[in-house]
Amino acid sequence: MRSILHSDANCFYASVEAVLNPELRDKAVAVCGSEEDRHGIVLAKSEKAKRAGVTTGMACWEARSKCPDIIIVKPHFEYYSKFSKYLHEIYQRYTDLVEPFGLDECWLDVTNCLKSPMEIAEEIRQTVKDELGLTVSIGVSFNKVFAKLGSDLKKPDAITEITEENFKSKIWGLPCSDLLYCGRSMTEKLKRIGVKTIGQIAELTHEYMMGKFGKAGSDLWIYANGLDNSQVAHKDHYEPAKSIGHGITCVSDIRKLDEGNKVIYALCQDIGYKLRAMKLRAKGVSLGIKYKDLTYQGYQVKLENPTQDEGFIAKTACEILKKHYDPMHIIRALTVTAINLEDEDANEQISMFFDYEEREKREKLNKVIDEIKREYGSAAIKPAIILDEDKMPSKEQGKVLPGKMHR
Ligand SMILES: [Mg+2]
Structure with missing residues (x-):
């Protein structure tokens, strides 16, 4: 054992x-x-x-x-x-x-x-x-x-x-959601078939869980029964962080698009800083929207060119929000996540039309900003949108894909 x-x-x-x-x-x-x-x-x-x-x-x-x-x-x-x-x-x-x-x-x-x-x-x-x-x-x-x-x-x-x-x-008496990888939407689906505890998952048959929920259902059944045999990786096994920014959610009602944009810019400040501190670049951005009626929607967008720039990440997230914004549907919380991360030194496949010069400029600027933040605190510098809504960065970055998030 x-x-x-x-x-x-x-x-x-x-x-x-x-x-x-x-x-x-x-x-x-x-x-x-x-x-x-x-x-x-x-x-x-x-x-x-x-x-x-x-x-x-x-x-x-x-x-x-x-x-x-x-x-x-x-x-x-x-x-x-x-x-x-x-x-x-x-x-x-x-x-x-x-x-x-x-x-x-x-x-x-x-x-x-x-x-x-x-x-x-x-x-x-x-x-x-x-x-x-x-x-x-x-x-x-x-x-x-x-x-x-x-x-x-x-x-x-x-x-x-x-x-x-x-x-x-x-x-076995604990709620299903306590189990690793039993996310929000799976917990909801299980509830719909009357399954609330880990023990209840275990007592279903493997075939049933597999047939109903596929691989995810099969895994949960295996976990609930104590049959997980996944190995602990070796310390030198390198797997880059998959995302940054998860769980950072703004909890207050958002009734206007520009309020949402401001929250996104505030969230992204830290994401960009973190990416640079950890020497990572994001190849995608996801936006989670939780509504006042507690429903949740997740969207993700693939970036054509990997970035560690909070301005691009924020702009992309704002585009997603704009696309799916419905003024009748009050937003409770937003989560921005930089996803599909890669090492900043990784060989990149940059699209032919990428503006290297522009990126170099931004990278230099970000380094200076990080230094100022370290010296004087993160309140010292703010994206223009928080001060003035008309000053959104205008550089084109990323395309909105219709894909949904898994969790
Ligand atoms: Mg902890």
Whole structure:
């Protein structure tokens, strides 16, 4: 039997900020896209802010009204990726089979270690705290899916073991959506056939789930029954991040197109900054629209030329919004995601008509902007649209494809 750990750093961005600035420790902290109240959006929050009702994607002013003593800080993505590396270094003391899932989560395969998986989990929990000043929650199990689920069950600073003996009693009563890859739309479909818990998935037949939902249904049945046998990748296995910007949602009613455009530009500021900090380029943009009646639509667009420029990403997202905008349908939340990411040094296939000079100019400009932001905070520079709606960038980039998002 395999022994898999899934370690998840708790409130990662906010915790790193508290390590860098001890005055923030044990306080209600929100990491916000831009410091100014009107346009800032909460990217991450501390445990205390979370308890006060602050959620990711909330406007800063809203966070402040929920939690008046909240401390707003600007993001330092370069430190988050540094701390992510430090975490990996600790994990690699035990095994080379360390597979990251985002910046703050990792699977470890410790099957062939001398110490027991619970011992290792306990050591990691303590070491991360002592050496980095962060807390992690760890799931210990016999497959990746249950290890991941275990790390969500108790947090912060906790260990949960899910064994072959106890998984039915520990997991089967939980909602389907707790299962990895059981997204919003699948959860909705399952509900329609009366399936609400992981146990209910497990008790259907594999044939039924396969026939009804195809490969996704088959996978969920396998996961629910504890039969996931996917491997933990080797630490040197390189798989670039697939997307940046997911989960960054603006939660306030949007009743006009230009309000939506402003939110998009505010969201994209961070996406561009993050892409450049992580040396990645986006080959596509997706826009998620959640309406007041809680329905959700996702659209994605392929970019002809990969970019790390927030202006292009925002413009593309605004085009999608414009195309699908219906003034009668009030928008609750927008999510912009840079998708299909590639290394910035990757060999690009650039279309014949691409304006290299224009891109070089923009890249130089972005570097200067990043430096100013680091020096004076992200509120120092704002896209023109937030100040003046007529100043949208006009460069043509990307074509709107009719495709829908999977999740
Ligand atoms: Mg985390």
